[in-house]
Amino acid sequence: MIAITREISDDFAKCELTHIERVPIDVDVARAQHEEYVRVLAELGCRVIRISSGEHLPDSVFIEDTAVVVDEVAIICRPGAESRRAEVDAVAGTLWLHRKLEEIQAPATIDGGDVLVAGRTLFIGRSSRTNDEAIAQCARVCEPLGYQIRPVEVRECLHLKSAVTALDNRRLLVNPDWIDTTVLTPFEVIDVHPDEPAAANVVRLDAALVAAAAFPKTASRLEHRGYLVRTVDVSEIAKAEGAVTCCSLIFSTSQETGFAL
Ligand code: CIR
Numbered sequence: 001m002i003a004i005t006r007e008i009s010d011d012f013a014k015c016e017l018t019h020i021e022r023v024p025i026d027v028d029v030a031r032a033q034h035e036e037y038v039r040v041l042a043e044l045g046c047r048v049i050r051i052s053s054g055e056h057l058p059d060s061v062f063i064e065d066t067a068v069v070v071d072e073v074a075i076i077c078r079p080g081a082e083s084r085r086a087e088v089d090a091v092a093g094t095l096w097l098h099r100k101l102e103e104i105q106a107p108a109t110i111d112g113g114d115v116l117v118a119g120r121t122l123f124i125g126r127s128s129r130t131n132d133e134a135i136a137q138c139a140r141v142c143e144p145l146g147y148q149i150r151p152v153e154v155r156e157c158l159h160l161k162s163a164v165t166a167l168d169n170r171r172l173l174v175n176p177d178w179i180d181t182t183v184l185t186p187f188e189v190i191d192v193h194p195d196e197p198a199a200a201n202v203v204r205l206d207a208a209l210v211a212a213a214a215f216p217k218t219a220s221r222l223e224h225r226g227y228l229v230r231t232v233d234v235s236e237i238a239k240a241e242g243a244v245t246c247c248s249l250i251f252s253t254s255q256e257t258g259f260a261l
Helices: 027-043 082-095 132-145 216-224
Strands: 002-006 047-051 067-069 073-076 100-103 115-118 121-126 148-153 164-166 171-174 188-191 209-212 229-232 249-251
Touching (some): 002 027, 002 082, 027 047, 027 209, 027 229, 067 082, 067 249, 073 082, 073 132, 121 132, 132 148, 216 229
Parallel strands (some): 073 100, 121 148, 171 188, 209 229
Antiparallel strands (some): 002 249, 067 073
């Protein structure tokens, strides 16, 4: 697996916020947490490619929002927040080594955090960041490749993947209060612990799941179902409304174009 990550900007505290209140962020603490996150990805078998934060891009560490990568293609997003649009250039400049690129065009907007790839299904959140035009453009790229596109309404949280992520190709981890779970059929669903509404966001790697340390009850639920869970403290990063999936773009190496070293 390859994981592309992006360093934390000096301007991190000027991040976009939608559902949470602004509180002071210690950028050094956030950077230390990010460093440990990157270390865990590497320890679990990822080849990590780190790119710099870029100038005046407070949210650029949340690289997941800039692209959607499947085996055959990478779709370069047009993020919903204007302040984040310039993030995509550096990401495209790295991804072209690994995938053929397609680009979402205006007036479409989409954040990668709204796209959940589960086997050959792409669930796409219809959210404050992602509109129907973007869902249609994704369908034009992905349906001919054999993917099924399923739109999901997102109202109570920032992105679809705040409410649901994949544990494997059959099972999803879900907060049922934040999305309509009937659209997830026939996937098997495991609910987050009710005390931990934000716990549905986990990174799926071949070796283990990576989850935020703030959600031990959900982690133990997953361990009882046989999953190996590695936890990382992302509490400072969470103050910028980010979670674990947002901080990386993870994809398989098998489809590389041959240009990558
Ligand atoms: C934003 O509002 O865009 C950032 N402060 C947080 C983005 C988190 N990304 C994600 O969940 N995929």
